[in-house]
Amino acid sequence: MKVSPDLSTSELSQHSAQRYSLPQGLVGLPQHQSFEIVQVPDQEPFLWMKLNGPDPLNFLVLEPTGLIQDYELELFDEDAEFLEIQNSSDASVLNIVTLRNNNPGEATVNLAGPIIINRRTGVAKQCILANYFKYSAYHRLVGETS
Numbered sequence: 001m002k003v004s005p006d007l008s009t010s011e012l013s014q015h016s017a018q019r020y021s022l023p024q025g026l027v028g029l030p031q032h033q034s035f036e037i038v039q040v041p042d043q044e045p046f047l048w049m050k051l052n053g054p055d056p057l058n059f060l061v062l063e064p065t066g067l068i069q070d071y072e073l074e075l076f077d078e079d080a081e082f083l084e085i086q087n088s089s090d091a092s093v094l095n096i097v098t099l100r101n102n103n104p105g106e107a108t109v110n111l112a113g114p115i116i117i118n119r120r121t122g123v124a125k126q127c128i129l130a131n132y133f134k135y136s137a138y139h140r141l142v143g144e145t146s
Contacts, residue, residue, distance in 0.1 A: 017050065020117055020124045025053075027113060027126055032057065035124070037094070046097065049115075060097040062109065068095075068139070071111060074130040083118045083125055092117040097141070105142050111135035 017036035025032045032053035039047050045067060049059040064071050073093060075085070085091050094115040100106035112132040117124040129135065 020122050022051075022124050022126075024125055026051070026115075029053070029057070037061070047094070049094065049096070060099065061094040061115070062097055064093055064095050064109075064111070064114070067141075068109070068111065071135070072131070073114065073116075075116065075127055076130045079116065079125060079127045083116055083123055084121060085116070085118055090118055090120055092119055098138075107141040108136075108138040109141055110137045111139045112137045 017038045019034065019036045022033050022035055024030060029051065032051040034052045036050045036052070037047050038050060045062050047061050047063070049061045051057040051059065075083075083091070094117065096110045096113075096115070098108050098110070100108065112135045113126055113128050115124055115126050
């Protein structure tokens, strides 16, 4: 598996994508109010999040299920209401990955501020977890022992 942080938007456009609404944008990027998730076959389990906005941005993300042990998300009631999530099967979870120094061995994942997507409506929000104190925004992927 090879993950290139230098994939261009045009290269990502060659792959099929699912589009979602992000009414409040990401933390620090409120102007990016929609995104697409792109799966590049030779880069699994990683996915690409293409933010649509004035300056398109691409983020490396992953679905934590099966990769991060004992990761139990607790949403604040306000976030669950905003997303219209009634039970856990309504939600998909994505976590943003950071490649430090272009070195996969130094990759970290933000577990404290995941992107929650309502599977039924396609509306998403980056949420700070109610139990954020249990998780790091810089959780190491390699050498993960929890």
